[in-house]
Amino acid sequence: MAKSLFPQEMLSSASGDMSPDAIATKLSYFELQLHNLHWGTKSYAEHQALGGLYDAVFDFKDDIIEKIMGYSGTRAKIGNVGQLKEYSPGASTQVVGELITFAKQLQNYGASNNMPDIENVAQALSGTAAKTKYLLTLS
Numbered sequence: 815m816a817k818s819l820f821p822q823e824m825l826s827s828a829s830g831d832m833s834p835d836a837i838a839t840k841l842s843y844f845e846l847q848l849h850n851l852h853w854g855t856k857s858y859a860e861h862q863a864l865g866g867l868y869d870a871v872f873d874f875k876d877d878i879i880e881k882i883m884g885y886s887g888t889r890a891k892i893g894n895v896g897q898l899k900e901y902s903p904g905a906s907t908q909v910v911g912e913l914i915t916f917a918k919q920l921q922n923y924g925a926s927n928n929m930p931d932i933e934n935v936a937q938a939l940s941g942t943a944a945k946t947k948y949l950l951t952l953s
Contacts, residue, residue: 818912832923834882834890841875843895844913851909854901859953864906867946871913874939878920878932885929907950913943 848868855861879890899905917940924932 832919834879834886834888835893837882837920837923838875838879838890839893839895840916841871841878842892844909844916845871845875846895847898847909848913850898851901851906855906855953857953860906860950863946863949863953866949867910867913867943870942871939874935874942878935878939881931881935882929885927885932907947910943910947910950914940914947917943 845868848864848871852861852864852868855864883890917936920939921933921936924930924934924936
């Protein structure tokens, strides 16, 4: 398995810490990492696919965090997202795969915390990422 694109400090809690702050930070990291890869590619198809996904992650992030705050009655804040990785071949597919994995963790978080719409939104995020994974095969 390839080394994760997540900064090490986020990786240590990548599966375990699903607090509102950790979710906000991880979604922000995905958005920024996807944007950075979008700028770094020289493939038009990859550029377009990543552009659509980082826009979607931005929208999902706001929707997810506001719903979690409503369900839980707590406020969330974005922590340090760490250093972004530079573009390299295969990095786009890897980050999209990690986003799909995170969406599943988010779906499980919603299920275990009685937040049914978080489950739904996480499934939609996973589907959007899966479509992008396909689109990346066209570059």
